[in-house]
Amino acid sequence: MGACSNKSQNQNQKEEQITQLLDINNPGNVNHRYANNFTLIPNKSVGAGIKQTNQYSTSLSRIEWDMMQNQFWDSHKDSSEWQLIRKALSQKDESVALQILSQANFKLIRNSIQLLVRDKQIYQVPIFVINEPTFYSNQNFELNFETSILKVRVRSSKLPQDYEISTQNTSTIQQIKQMILEVTKEKACRLFLNGRELIDQNQLGNYSISSGTVIQAFL
Numbered sequence: 001m002g003a004c005s006n007k008s009q010n011q012n013q014k015e016e017q018i019t020q021l022l023d024i025n026n027p028g029n030v031n032h033r034y035a036n037n038f039t040l041i042p043n044k045s046v047g048a049g050i051k052q053t054n055q056y057s058t059s060l061s062r063i064e065w066d067m068m069q070n071q072f073w074d075s076h077k078d079s080s081e082w083q084l085i086r087k088a089l090s091q092k093d094e095s096v097a098l099q100i101l102s103q104a105n106f107k108l109i110r111n112s113i114q115l116l117v118r119d120k121q122i123y124q125v126p127i128f129v130i131n132e133p134t135f136y137s138n139q140n141f142e143l144n145f146e147t148s149i150l151k152v153r154v155r156s157s158k159l160p161q162d163y164e165i166s167t168q169n170t171s172t173i174q175q176i177k178q179m180i181l182e183v184t185k186e187k188a189c190r191l192f193l194n195g196r197e198l199i200d201q202n203q204l205g206n207y208s209i210s211s212g213t214v215i216q217a218f219l
Contacts, residue, residue: 021124022115024054030124031056036190036197037068038128047131049094050113058133059197061141065133071201072129081118085125089113139196145169145205152209154180154191156217169205173198176215186219 021028024040031040041055058065076082084104091097101108101116106123109115113130116123148169153162154176165179177189177200191198193207193215209215 018115018117018122019109021122022110022112030126031128034126034128037199038133040127041134046134050097050108050111051089051094051130052112053114053127053131055134056127056131057135058128059137060199061139062136063141063143064199064202065128065136067201068199069129072126081121081123085113085116085123089125089130137196140208141202142206142208145208147205148210150204150209150211150213152176152204153212153214154217155214156180156184156219158184158186158219159217162214167204169209170203172200173202173204174200176204180217180219184219188219190218192216192218 020026021030023029024031024042031038037058037060039057041057044055045052046055047053060068073082073086076086081104084100084106088097088100091100097113098108101113105118107117109117114125114127116125149166150169151164151166153164155162163180163183165176167176167179173191177191180189180191181187193209193213196207198207198215
């Protein structure tokens with residue numbers, strides 16, 4: 001009797017630990033990984049049924065948000081489990097979504113598609129792939145631009161003076177970061193233009209950056 005009781009108690013504790021991942025203040029909540037681009041709004045919800053989540057705002061334009069969603073799913077394209085979750089999310093009829101998940105032996109925690117368990121594996125679904133934000137940034141994002149050579153200036157409190165980089169506007173933000181890190185010997189870098197954070201996979205031209213533009217670096 002005692003052994004069964006302890007086993008049941010341990011199981012309940014484990015389930016409670018998993019459930020706590022739904023708390024947006026929990027450090028283990030998956031949405032913290034995307035905090036640079038999305039801000040969750042406490043005590044305000046969006047969506048219905050299994051798709052009900054906290055509302056959130058974003059610093060991204062609609063185009064950037066779409067790109068980030070696509071990037072998320074591309075990173076899981078080789079996982080049959082994640083493809084089933086994606087299929088369930090795409091259903092307008094919740095009963096069909098639940099059937100897809102049930103047939104694949106997914107267990108929804110607190111009836112939320114944000115948190116699922118299958119074969120002891122935990123799947124956390126970020127809010128931004130479930131619901132749209134309360135609003136998008138109205139800042140421009142250029143998809144079509146002419147290729148050009150330019151010089152950008154990087155400004156940081158850790159640099160004695162502006163660091164000038166000669167490159168093309170097709171260079172990605174990640175490539176620019178790598179150049180900066182090689183010079184500064186720092187381990188991480190975030191780049192901003194007029195208060196807007198620049199996203200790694202995007203190109204300089206997407207932000208209409210031209211010669212002489214000053215980019216702020218936080219190292």
